Amino acid sequence: MAEETHSALVNFLSDPATLVGLGVVAAGTAYYLSSRTTPFSPPVPLGNQTSEVPNVFSSEGGERARKSPFQKTDDLMTSFYEDAKTLYQSFQRGKRESKNGPCLGWRVGPDHPYQWLSYQEFGAGLVQLGVETGQDSFVGIYARNSPEWVVTEQSCNYYSRVLVPLYDTLGAEAVAYIINQTCMSVVVCEASKLLPLIKHSGNCPSLRLIITMANSISSEERDAAQQAGLVLHTMADVKVMGRETPVELMPAAVESLATICYTSGTTGNPKGVILTNENMVADASGVLALVESSITIGPEDVHISYLPLAHMMERLVELFLFMNGARVGFFRGDVKELVNDIQALKPTFFVSVPRLLNRVYDKVIAGVSASPIKKWLFQKAMASKRREIERGVIRRDSMWDWIVFSKIQNTLGGRVRIIVTGSAPISAKVMDFLRCAFGCLVLEGYGQTECAAAASGTVPGDIRGGHVGVPLPCNIIKLVDVAEMDYFAENGEGEICFKGPNVFKGYYKDEEKTKEALDSDGWLHSGDIGRWEPNGTLRIVDRKKHIFKLAQGEYIAPEKIENMYITSKYVAQTYVYGDSLKAALVAIVVPDEEVVLKWAKDNRKTETFEDLCQTQAKAIFLESEPFSVDNNGLTPTFKLRRPFLKSKYMATFVQLYSQLPS
CATH class of the missing domain: 3.40.50.12780 (ANL, N-terminal domain)
Structure with missing residues (x-):
């Protein structure tokens, strides 16, 4: 269902008719340009966004923990309002x-x-x-x-x-x-x-x-x-x-x-x-x-609920909206009508996931690239909006909004003033696009179910991408050594760990797994590798879980490699595998069907998508059937089921290794 939701929204947002109305260019150039909004001021100094917590050291040889700039006392936040503690x-x-x-x-x-x-x-x-x-x-x-x-x-x-x-x-x-x-x-x-x-x-x-x-x-x-x-x-x-x-x-x-x-x-x-x-x-x-360091949430705010409430991310969002008297409207459950529901509701608060936002970006870029005029106009609009954003001007009433971006904004109802994304990394270029196209604050969060969803977030006004911001004031964050991967906390790198009143109490009736996640000092070990940036923000650089060693002794984090390859427009999914007795990696790659078929058409090839995937390059296997929840390739949260995929493709891996030099 989530896949269909993504497709329905992406297809609407990326329709060429949704992108630019070229017929208004001449009139748009006469649009009144002087309606400048007051520049937005970040709530904290962007060059120094976190501080070390005195006398809090890692028991595993790490550095001091860091705390949020929004933590106003020595105590971690347990409630924002005195009358809302439960x-x-x-x-x-x-x-x-x-x-x-x-x-x-x-x-x-x-x-x-x-x-x-x-x-x-x-x-x-x-x-x-x-x-x-x-x-x-x-x-x-x-x-x-x-x-x-x-x-x-x-x-x-x-x-x-x-x-x-x-x-x-x-x-x-x-x-x-x-x-x-x-x-x-x-x-x-x-x-x-x-x-x-x-x-x-x-x-x-x-x-x-x-x-x-x-x-x-x-x-x-x-x-x-x-x-x-x-x-x-x-x-x-x-x-x-x-x-x-x-x-x-x-x-x-x-x-x-x-x-x-x-x-x-x-x-x-x-x-x-x-x-x-x-x-x-x-x-x-x-x-x-x-959020409230820059924007006040109140009864006039509206949120569209379509991400699963069975996951903590959506429940967290609705909780902090409810405590401020905001409204939550639900999509009707028909993914084909999601955009219609959004336009009827006109949300002011929009939450999505990188998988969807990345596809929206890719489709928009593909749409404007089809015409030199569209591409030129789009690039001019992006450059102008980017300059404004760098000066702290966030708006959607500029000439370029009127000419280029208003139709994109109207697909989400035209009233969105904040977009929040999380659950996976998102690229800086996509965040830049969202800020320019929608003329609103765009924030990225990071966390996991075990810390009630979120542990860090980007500071409003920080437009430098590629990081996940600062600790929330309800928890502190430290990094601990991962020696086998050459990450050491003394260098500002290591496994990300959380501690605070938002950290879970354990796994239900599973003491063994609880001890794997929570150490004796109460720190939750995330399995992610982070790095403190010079300005105090946290960057996700690697993944500790699923690492394995190749024959030459090199440790590999396959998810890092997978994330690199899926940045290609031709790649929809990939699963990287390594054998400890081999010196190289192999992979199953699922091409992006729409992009591949367009390439085939442009190059006058008439084969079907399945036939094109049968044309295999050496030591590469192209899979025409995407990994999904239904075929057990993905978990319900869209993570690869590695043990299942390993078993399913083991014969393929053996064949791929046989094609590599010994």
Whole structure:
């Protein structure tokens, strides 16, 4: 689904008609140029963005830890607001800030406006169905983003229950594993997941209640549930029960467990990341401190929710928006209509991932490169906007916005004032393009599920790309030696480690893996290799995990090599493999079908994409079928399943090695 979402948005943004209206060039040159906005001033000195933490040294031979410029006291931030220290309090604060205004938005069709929701009855209804309150009650949710998803989450916060998201792409086996490990008794699911969940419930003895988001239950569904020994209700039923028999609220405490977020490993069962109310609120507060250093978030702000809520990145974003009374509108679940939903909602806050933004950039560049006039106009516009941004002028009302960029801006509703990206590295040139094209702040975050999503972020106004900014004020960051890769903390390089109130408590019922991630001093080891830049920002330079040694003793980090090759427009995916008995690397490469077919057309070749991939170069294997979640090549978070790919292509690797010089 995520792949289709990316394609739908990319195709719309990169349509030539979306790029430039050349017919307005003559009129545009007469556009009034003097409407300059006040230059934006970065909130901290960009030449010295972090400072060392006194008396905090690595027990493993590393350097001092560094702290955020937004950390105003010696204590790490646990909450941005005094009246929002838990998830429940954060949501209540948002209701007060918005004067109980619009919160969750949805629309029923392309010609309908967004409707908005407020609520409280659902949580009490669960009690009437025998679902216990408190920390021993685990509530599963198996659905795409929707108002019902957040209603379920808030009901857990109202009654101290623990929310356990089930990935839309996890698959039946992993879902059963999670239900059994948590002894889950109730799952809230969307209509499309109901029958599959009932079908596999025989492997989940603790499961006894399913609540469907559908408006009604079919006879087939009711019969299947009865045969499986399950109680089945709609969310509407549960809300009625809550209204008829209210139950006193039992909000969670700061230290109470809030969620178990399962991360999809590249092998084996998923790991359950234990996150408390403090973890999540501290992280959202850290992000808020960074953003609000330059932009105030309030009830007039709107966010489009389409990235999976089953992942912590989207939940973090929505939490810090909710605590400020902002609104969240949901796409309808149809990826082909995502752009239509965005244009109807007109968000001010847009969050995306590098995979999508990179493709948008590539398609736009390909579109303007098709015409010398378009290319010239685009380059002039970029150069002019870049000069303004370097002076601190961020706007979307210049001549070049009117001529070139306004149509791109309007594809996202025309009101976006901040774009946030994370989950993977993004290039400086793409960040530069986004700032120029959308005329807004563009920030990059870095972190992982184990620190509630984010641990660092770029400072507003820092337009130098290639780094992930500064620590959030809720955590400090240090680097530790990775001697086998020649990274040493005394040189400002090493494995990135986090410590603070946003760092998780461990993996659920997995002490061994917890000890691998958290050391005895409470530092979370990320597996990423970082370098402190002269200005105090953090740059990701390598990856510790998945490293292996070649025959000559050289250590290789395959992800670093893979990331280098996918910068080519001809390459969509690549998997690098090395044998410890061999002196060279081999790889499986998935070409970009659209780019390759255009090349074939330009060179008068008539072969299909599959046929072109059969024309193999020596010691290179071209794969026509992309790695995906469906074919087990990717995890639900789009990381390579290395053990699976190794097994699948082992015969190919043997053949490739046979073609190399001995």
